[in-house]
Amino acid sequence: xxxxxxxxxxxxxxxxxxFAFFPNIYTKCFQHMEETWLEIVDDDDxxxxxxxxxxxxxTEKTANEKGSPQLDSGFRDFQLKPELLKAVxxxxxxxxxxxxxxxxxxxxxxxxxxxxxxxxxxxxxAYILATLQQxxxxxxxxxxxxxxxxxxxxxxxxxxxxxxxxxxxxxKVSAFVGKRSVENDKEVLKLNCPHIVVGSPxxxxxxxxxxxxxMKHTKHLVLDECEKxxxxxxxxxxxxxxxxxxxxxxxxxxxxxxxxxxxxTFKKILRNPIEVYMDVAPRLTxxxxxxxxxxxxxxEKDSKLLELLNVQVFNQVVIFVGTxxxxxxxxxxxxxxxxxxxxxxxxxxKKIWQPNFQLFQESQKRILVTTNFFYRRLDxxxxxxxxxxxxxxxxxxxxxxxxxxxxxxxxxTGFVVTFVxxxxxxxxxxxxxxxxxxxxxxLPEEFDIFSYAEER
Numbered sequence: 001x002x003x004x005x006x007x008x009x010x011x012x013x014x015x016x017x018x019f020a021f022f023p024n025i026y027t028k029c030f031q032h033m034e035e036t037w038l039e040i041v042d043d044d045d046x047x048x049x050x051x052x053x054x055x056x057x058x059t060e061k062t063a064n065e066k067g068s069p070q071l072d073s074g075f076r077d078f079q080l081k082p083e084l085l086k087a088v089x090x091x092x093x094x095x096x097x098x099x100x101x102x103x104x105x106x107x108x109x110x111x112x113x114x115x116x117x118x119x120x121x122x123x124x125x126a127y128i129l130a131t132l133q134q135x136x137x138x139x140x141x142x143x144x145x146x147x148x149x150x151x152x153x154x155x156x157x158x159x160x161x162x163x164x165x166x167x168x169x170x171x172k173v174s175a176f177v178g179k180r181s182v183e184n185d186k187e188v189l190k191l192n193c194p195h196i197v198v199g200s201p202x203x204x205x206x207x208x209x210x211x212x213x214x215m216k217h218t219k220h221l222v223l224d225e226c227e228k229x230x231x232x233x234x235x236x237x238x239x240x241x242x243x244x245x246x247x248x249x250x251x252x253x254x255x256x257x258x259x260x261x262x263x264x265t266f267k268k269i270l271r272n273p274i275e276v277y278m279d280v281a282p283r284l285t286x287x288x289x290x291x292x293x294x295x296x297x298x299x300e301k302d303s304k305l306l307e308l309l310n311v312q313v314f315n316q317v318v319i320f321v322g323t324x325x326x327x328x329x330x331x332x333x334x335x336x337x338x339x340x341x342x343x344x345x346x347x348x349x350k351k352i353w354q355p356n357f358q359l360f361q362e363s364q365k366r367i368l369v370t371t372n373f374f375y376r377r378l379d380x381x382x383x384x385x386x387x388x389x390x391x392x393x394x395x396x397x398x399x400x401x402x403x404x405x406x407x408x409x410x411x412x413t414g415f416v417v418t419f420v421x422x423x424x425x426x427x428x429x430x431x432x433x434x435x436x437x438x439x440x441x442x443l444p445e446e447f448d449i450f451s452y453a454e455e456r
Contacts, residue, residue: 031047078104080133083167088129091163097122102276104130112273116258116268119398120405121148123223123254124157128164130252131220137170137195141217144196145246149228149238151177151200152395156372157224159197159346171195176203176213186212201229201238208245215242219249226253230265243269256398289407290415291436292443293429298421301391304334306419309339309367314387316360318406319369322392330391331369341367344374372399390418393425400432417443 107130209215331343407414
């Protein structure tokens with residue numbers, strides 16, 4: 001993207017090739033090179049930062065003195081488009097979070113951004129608002145490309161873009177991820193080219209190489225969870241190939257754990273970036289939420305679910321599954337067994353999911369079967385949910401944290417029960433455990449955890 005980065009890009013190509021032949025030697029060499037880069041960049045940056053304090057976390061006082069927005073300002077202070085402000089209000093956002101205060105004003109000026117902040121602190125909304133505000137849609141031109149390390153995250157980000165463009169009918173957003181037909185993606189690009197593309201590195205790069213995805217007009221490149229993509233060697237090569245396909249423009253990188261070792265690598269891509277490093281949050285404490293897991297096989301899930309729903313007393317329950325087909329099938333299966341159930345997922349139109357959601361809000365339905373699509377709305381609108389069941393383990397800890405939020409505001413003690421099927425689930429559970437100060441216990445076979453819950 002920038003001429004002065006040619007040597008770095010050439011090194012990356014060589015870097016990816018030698019890894020296939022000498023993985024062990026490469027790993028040690030890479031660690032040494034990263035440490036060397038860190039020393040070099042730190043020495044260079046010492047003089048630069050005295051003149052240009054771009055790191056918000058370290059120079060917040062200086063930035064505020066120069067007119068950086070204060071934390072008591074609202075979304076209107078960003079001077080967003082009326083239709084974008086209307087969407088913000090419709091989504092229930094009242095005040096910008098700290099990350100949004102620190103990133104959005106600089107992003108709106110076209111500055112490159114490097115931001116580290118934990119999940120739930122508002123990073124996604126920050127870059128969505130910044131890109132939509134700057135977007136001047138032109139037919140058959142892709143203006144914004146967002147790259148995410150997983151298909152699940154890419155689909156969620158696409159859905160968030162759709163939420164914020166609900167009053168901008170001229171804006172088209174599409175997700176291009178694995179496990180979907182490549183031919184369908186090519187047809188979308190030919191017949192209904194989106195202005196905003198959200199995708200996983202492999203699929204986006206495949207479409208670029210086949211010349212189906214034309215990025216010569218792209219003005220904004222966003223890397224979400226950038227550290228995961230840049231630390232994985234195969235994914236890093238794909239991301240950098242995508243980066244080379246974009247002309248000179250704005251690059252924004254967001255992550256939850258941007259270590260000092262990897263930061264110099266990011267700075268080789270970014271141009272004089274604004275750096276926002278939020279304080280690392282302590283382990284989460286949820287005093288009114290008890291978390292449990294159950295080890296079982298996939299075919300045992302239904303019987304265990306029935307056991308929980310029949311034996312335990314609950315006000316309302318949310319059951320999370322991994323896919324839309326599983327959501328439909330499980331909801332139908334529970335309905336056939338006379339449970340008061342409804343379902344919500346991303347395939348449903350607003351005319352269908354809105355009445356379903358209202359039934360659950362008004363307690364006319366006690367069970368909601370859903371995918372990750374709806375947890376952001378649930379955590380603010382439902383107060384009687386005191387049981388969350390992870391029928392399918394989320395692929396990432398961030399998704400688990402947002403699911404837990406559905407029960408965090410319960411009027412009684414809330415409970416989370418997660419089904420663990422295989423080693424991948426167990427690894428995710430281990431990572432989840434590391435986020436909380438409370439332990440996630442194995443669910444006892446004979447323990448009525450809801451015996452004292454109040455019926456409502």
